[in-house]
Amino acid sequence: MKLIVTVVGRDRIGIIASVTKILADNNVNILSINQNILNGFFNMILFAEAADNKLRLVDLQAKLREQGEAIGVEIKTQHQDIFDVMHKI
Numbered sequence: 001m002k003l004i005v006t007v008v009g010r011d012r013i014g015i016i017a018s019v020t021k022i023l024a025d026n027n028v029n030i031l032s033i034n035q036n037i038l039n040g041f042f043n044m045i046l047f048a049e050a051a052d053n054k055l056r057l058v059d060l061q062a063k064l065r066e067q068g069e070a071i072g073v074e075i076k077t078q079h080q081d082i083f084d085v086m087h088k089i
Contacts, residue, residue, distance in 0.1 A: 001057065001079060003028065003048045005064065007035075009073030011042040018071055022063050023048060026055055042073065 007019060016035065023030060028050045035044035050060070061077045068075035 001050045001055070002031075003050060003057075003060075004078050005044075005046040005048060006076045007042065007044040007046075007068070007073050009042055009068070009071075011037045011040050012071065012073075015042055015071060015073060016044065018067055019044070019046070019064065019075065022060075022067055026060055026063070027051060028055070028060070 005019065005023075007015060009015075016033075020030065023046075028048045030046060030048050032047040033044065034046075035042065037043075057077070057079060064075040064077050
């Protein structure tokens with residue numbers, strides 16, 4: 001399953017580390033990552049692939065959402081197919 005993870009919030013130390021640790025702990029491979037900081041706001045979009053068929057998207061979404069709340073950012077995770085349809089022109 002291919003995933004899109006977006007992270008938005010005030011910049012602080014450890015955002016990327018905390019997100020990627022959860023992904024690694026759940027056997028999710030990062031395919032591409034792009035992040036920037038503008039006027040103190042952090043923005044990241046990450047493309048990843050979960051090879052483990054036992055991983056439930058809703059469980060990963062909950063873990064990332066909880067981590068986002070803990071560090072003060074908003075983390076959203078979507079299946080790439082949904083993301084593609086939503087952003088198709």
